[in-house]
Amino acid sequence: MKIAIIGAGNLGLSIANGILNSNGATTMYLTKRDTKSILDFEKHNKVTVTTDNRLAIQNSDILIFAVQPVHFAGILESVKDLLNENHVIISTITGFGIDKIEGVIGKDNYIIRSMPNTAISVGKSMTCICSNEKGKKRIDLAKAIFNRMGHSMEIPESQMQAATVICASGVAFWMRLIRATTQGAIQLGFDAQEAQELAMHTCNGAASLLIESGNHPEEEIDRVTTPMGCTITGLNEMEHQGLSSSLIRGIVASYDKITEFKTK
Ligand SMILES: NC(=O)C1=CN([C@@H]2O[C@H](COP(=O)(O)OP(=O)(O)OC[C@H]3O[C@@H](n4cnc5c(N)ncnc54)[C@H](OP(=O)(O)O)[C@@H]3O)[C@@H](O)[C@H]2O)C=CC1
Numbered sequence: 540m541k542i543a544i545i546g547a548g549n550l551g552l553s554i555a556n557g558i559l560n561s562n563g564a565t566t567m568y569l570t571k572r573d574t575k576s577i578l579d580f581e582k583h584n585k586v587t588v589t590t591d592n593r594l595a596i597q598n599s600d601i602l603i604f605a606v607q608p609v610h611f612a613g614i615l616e617s618v619k620d621l622l623n624e625n626h627v628i629i630s631t632i633t634g635f636g637i638d639k640i641e642g643v644i645g646k647d648n649y650i651i652r653s654m655p656n657t658a659i660s661v662g663k664s665m666t667c668i669c670s671n672e673k674g675k676k677r678i679d680l681a682k683a684i685f686n687r688m689g690h691s692m693e694i695p696e697s698q699m700q701a702a703t704v705i706c707a708s709g710v711a712f713w714m715r716l717i718r719a720t721t722q723g724a725i726q727l728g729f730d731a732q733e734a735q736e737l738a739m740h741t742c743n744g745a746a747s748l749l750i751e752s753g754n755h756p757e758e759e760i761d762r763v764t765t766p767m768g769c770t771i772t773g774l775n776e777m778e779h780q781g782l783s784s785s786l787i788r789g790i791v792a793s794y795d796k797i798t799e800f801k802t803k
């Protein structure tokens with residue numbers, strides 16, 4: 540596969556690393572306006588780093604756009620004359636609907652809208668995808684690309700905003716929970732490094748239990764909570780302090796923020 544990543548910033552480079560680690564490209568172009576910080580990627584012989592989006596698109600089939608929303612329409616406008624039947628356009632741009640993409644380049648392109656997260660760099664992204672009418676013919680290809688770097692789910696476009704919060708912002712939410720657990724562990728006597736090791740592997744184990752068993756979280760909680768024991772005591776205190784409620788409220792606030800910048 541010949542892949543171009545237009546906008547090699549935080550997410551674009553995470554995708555680039557995921558693709559390189561999974562050996563998922565025959566050639567890869569990485570673009571940004573100031574390429575100094577990413578020239579190192581050229582040590583991979585498949586990778587070309589350039590400021591020239593048109594060159595990248597002319598030499599690639601899979602075009603992954605990972606620029607800030609404010610730059611996207613202008614970039615599409617500047618390359619739309621190059622787009623053809625060989626191209627699959629994959630947007631990762633938050634709050635930028637398929638109708639807006641089609642408004643710039645027309646309906647006659649394979650357009651996939653995707654919402655990966657930065658864990659794509661280590662092959663563990665939860666990525667949601669949807670497509671325009673024409674793109675339905677390439678949705679399996681898009682799934683195959685993202686499944687190499689984690690897990691993908693096809694969803695209706697109307698759920699893309701919610702997927703952004705749960706999956707993309709979700710990485711930051713889980714990081715904060717791991718960090719808070721780490722701070723608790725330090726207070727209980729572990730040194731900082733040990734504390735983080737305990738927190739992140741316990742988090743990984745808890746998620747793996749659900750993924751591998753298909754169980755409901757409460758079923759797994761019931762296995763841990765000894766009557767009158769320390770787990771239920773801690774859990775109930777966390778709930779008295781609003782743990783579930785604050786997570787749900789944060790998720791909804793994050794969702795409302797996307798609505799706000801979509802309407803601007
Ligand atoms: N970060 C995340 O976890 C996630 C982000 N997203 C979405 O992905 C997109 C990118 O986010 P993020 O990576 O955080 O943003 P960054 O600002 O880190 O990356 C955007 C990149 O685009 C480059 N860029 C700007 N203009 C051009 C241009 N004309 N041609 C080529 N490249 C250009 C910038 O580099 P330079 O200034 O040098 O050109 C920059 O490296 C956003 O739309 C965001 O909503 C979606 C899911 C998760």
Ligand SMILES: O=C(O)[C@@H]1CCC=N1
Pocket residue numbers: 633703707708
């Ligand atoms: O915070 C943001 O707005 C972007 C979208 C999801 C992750 N980063």
